[in-house]
Amino acid sequence: MKQLRFPTMSRRELLFSAGGGLGGVALASLLSQNNLLGAPTEGGTCAAGTRKPGLMAARKPHFAPKAKSVISLFMTGGVSHIDTFDPKPSLRKYHGQPLSGFGNIVVRQGYPGPIMGSPYTFRKYGQAGTEVSELFPHMGSIIDEVALIRSGYGISNDHVLAHYEWNTGSLLMGHPSVGSWVTYGLGSENQNLPAYVVVYDPRGGPNAGVSNWNNGFLPAATQGTVFRPSGDPILDLRPPAGIAPEQQRARLDHLAKLNEEHAAHYPGSGELAARIASYELAYSMQACAPEAVNLNEESPATHKLYGLDDPVTEPFGRQCLLARRLVERGVRFIQLFNGAKARTDIDDWDAHSNLADNHGAHAREIDKPISGLIRDLKQRGLLDETLVMWHSEFGRMPISQKGLGRDHNPGAMSFWMAGAGIRGGQVIGATDEFGYKATEQPVSYHDVHATILHLLGMDHKRLTYYFNGRQMRLTDVHGELIPQLTS
């Protein structure tokens, strides 16, 4: 995709001009194409790649991509790296002693405590023998599929600001999310579904709420759409009770007729044509979105693979299975949240008061579904063209909080990336002896964002949008590719 230079076109035209959308297409031919949109459900027209005159038509990346879609598995609240993917024997060795040699220890709440050993044991998994804690036996079993990064770091130790960092690349509220940038850059493969879908924990929204999937200064069309994993996935998807489908169809037909008469006075207007088309797309979406979320179509074996047969793993299992179905249907960017900002310290990963209780519960919820997702993507041949990322907003402290918990630590965190042709089984970077700071090949969120865009075929320095006097970028003036994942 070429860089979109604001001064040469108005913003309202951006969506259409970028990537051969509707701009300049004669209305007559457009309307005849629209007739193709009449029957949405039969014959698999909900499937990916259905070529239609798109409002968000698929656009060419800068170079050949490794992946077409992204699934982000975001653990809100802050997963402790030193109890999951980054074993630190010294924590047990020096348990109860002050952490020294790091200067002033900055904690989020109250006062710093002494070093606290992990309550968990670690085991070697996979061909490379990567150590993973007993919290994640299932994720351990797929460790050869993922590249584990043990040297992530951010800036803020505040949940919300750290969510902004990892999901928008800025500490400040209101910047476009990664998914919005991806949607802006690549458009959608499937006009019957939103390009960017968010499924949050049934217990409630994550820290930072809608700002995680906000479009900021990018066009509203690039915003994440929240799906519920069951029932009607999209807001206002279906007519309220009392309006029959035939009644709606009749309204739509009459609307199209009157709108076309009106448009005849504005020959060649791309915007009016697009609005006419948007009604037919909405109509298709009414059929295709419920179809996409209908997990009953999946076999019992698949249900079991994702843990839908167990009430503990069922909620996140449904989210993961839905993600796979959306990838199959060409949805570009999917973000799943585990954890909700509902009950403090309980519903998300924010283990201030009791690490073992908190992480034990959340780990059980996600472990099996995530391994199921990776296996399923692989067996269906989708893993190569899908980037899967497991992450959180920061790691946690090697020192204790009030004896049993851990406070926030933006200085170090573990996350992993899989699929998209990434070589699995590798471990990238390292933290210090206690896991307090990333020391070897530290990886910032800007680096991760640059890497995500790269794997999708986009140069993070060339994907820009003119706003408030500047060509804005997801990575601002930062971002280095993670070489082990991009070369």
Next chain:
Amino acid sequence: MPKLALFFFAVTLSANTSFTRDVLPILQRNCVGCHGNAQQMSGFSLSKRESAIRGGSQGAAIVPGKSGESALIRRVTGVLQPSMPVGGKLSDMEIATLKKWIDEGAPWEGTVTAAPPAQTSRKITDADRNWWAFRKPVHQAPPAVSDPRWKRNAVDAFIFAKLQERELQPVARADKATLVRRAYLDLTGLPPTAEQASAFVNDTSPEAFTKLVDRLLASPHYGERWGRHWLDVARYADSGGYEQDFTYPNAWRYRDYVIRSFNQDKPYDRFVREQVAGDELENPDYDALTGTGFHRVGSTVGFREKDNPQYRFIYLDDLIGTTTRAFLGMTVSCARCHDHKFDPISQMDYYRLMAVFYPYVNYDHPLAPAAQVAEYESKKSGLEARIAPLQVKVRELEAPYRKLAFEQKLATFPADIQAAVRTPEEKRTEGQKLLATQVLSIRPNNHRSLMKPEDRAALDALNSQIRELQKQMPKPLPVAMGVRDGDYRLAPLGPGDDEAPGKGNKEDSDEEINDTYVPVTGKPYKPPKAYFLERGDYLSRGPEMQPGFLEIVGDLGVPGAIAPSDGRITTGRRRALAEWIASPTNPLTARVMVNRIWQHHFGRGLVMTSSNFGRLGRRPSHPELLDWLALEFIRSGWSMKHMHRVIMNSETYQLASQYSSASVLESDKDNIYLSRYPQRRLEGESIRDAILAVSGKLNPQPGGPAYFPPVAERVRKSVAKGIWQVNEEGPDVWRRGVYSYFKRGMKYPMFEVFDQPDPNVTCESRSTSTVPTQALTLLNNEFVVQQARYFAERVMQLAGPEQEAQVRTAYRIALSREPSVAELTSNVTFLNRQRTAHSQAQAPGLEALADLCDVLINLNEFLYIN
């Protein structure tokens, strides 16, 4: 190193070094920002020879005659860590100069003060001064036009001349039905009623349109529409955003102030002064104080602000960025960390402006006479004095039980933690000390349940006494959220702020702090000092800054501070900025605002980037017209309503939007030259307003606290923090969109899907996207479906059962026009078909009509200004 440089190097070093010529510039550029008069990091100052030799907490810095032993040299060469300067490196030649100077005995001349670094880095050139936006608007006589159609006013002359120059053929004038609808939607955001439309269509007098414009400008709905445009620029919302997303309980007063200002046709220069510095004007009235809400309605973290001094610099950046974009069309924020890359705005300009704002503090101005405020304060403090001793008693009574509750809680902890707490303080290991400090801070809240009955009764009695006294507290006075000058370091603790030792604004502890948060008349007031910040880092202080404005524009004869003459204590810096902005000789101000007015009449400004008149913005499509409008604006006494009249009474404004063939579209694709009126979609707020208008359910109640439109539970659930009041559909929430609660953390979905801008930064122009979810909203949203039904009932009542009459009535209400014969036929056919489809329903006729009404409010013709 190239040979030539080596040679030069050798020659330079052959002579004795001169402190002033060779050494001073190095120290000024690299060192004294942190180690000088303004601040002495690590207790080290390079301002005088004695202090430079003595060094700071890390020991001697310079050993005269021995550069190898001097810490200064060891640090700049990286031998000693941390190396200096932080984040940079001296050149080999600079290091050699310093070495030689020390070896020569480190001779010294005078006192070293920091040189303002950026003054030397960004010189203003003739090309800068000649940039169109910095040249004063020049009055040019409108071009002579022979075509009588284009002789209406100067606007037409400029537009038509350009069309001729480009060989573009303008379309015909719009028909009257289109014009009346356009004028209503444009000025009030509401479609005309059928009666209003026909009254205009039937008024054949030549002044019909002029009168219409005057009528609409007098309507209170005008301010609701145009005030909303300004609220986009002011990045207005009703909550603070970020994690807590606290409600701003008085933000609505600023919103109403903006609407009122437009309705009153407040001179724009006054509007500027009130918003920038209303509190510093002579004898400010309530509106002037409320106007300062402009500085408050942006996003704020609102939590643990005192623990995080960097937030204040984020807010200052927001003030500088919003003020300069909104009023001057300049992107000054770009100069926070370095000189502006494209425009002649230096980092010094930025920090001069920061010094203007630096003394500001958040302040809720009481909107009541002074005597009433005094009475309120005295009543309140009297009651507080009676409550305080009762609270002491409560604490005494609770103390043993709180201790007991803690003991019980402690018993649930693992043995090693209990041991840490129970070990006497002096015997605890270092680790136990940390643990004990943490665990002792736990305060379980179940102490009441542990109390003996008589103590519990005593506690309850005390608490009820306290409650009784609290009930007697006088009703809070109305206040406007605004700003005034004061001392931010004395801000009261906010939510989450911790008084724990070692927290707070330590970086200022070496400076003189005032006695009170806001100055008291008769007592001295020292405004907190503002500093140049290297690379925008609030910890990297450079020299102290004095207030000033943009050098490229000059001082325009306005001093740096204008204190009010009525004895109130304030720096007057923002007042000076306001006078400088609102000066008729400022080349930017009038142009920026007339361009915004033009933008909202035509969908885009003569300068398309209406908040950026710099080099990255667009150049004006009609520079002479822009200047003419700017000068006319000033000449009229900065009257916005005058500018509406000038623009709307032009032939240009009254052109049709329709055109005959696609070739017209091709010839002026973006309609920059206005050969036709640019059709444009309504904003989300106006779409909802228009739906309510045609359904007959619009509640026109103006102003007051925001209402919460009903939002689906699943949407509310996505919001982690902050409120969204749950309401039913009904007249209370069927008010105009501008009055609905604008929550930063969760937009109202219908507005959001129609491109409501992000309120965290100033918005010059909304984007217009076209996506299927907009169609879903207008097709399926319960509010829309319900209003369509009310619309149908209304039509039924007015037109009766006869279908042709129904169609005519529905068209008049929804589209302000008569249906064509073909439309009549096709709509009647539709009604008949739907009637048959609904034959089982109780009222098939009404059902069919509801279907039609639903279609009408989905029409492009309904959603666009044509």
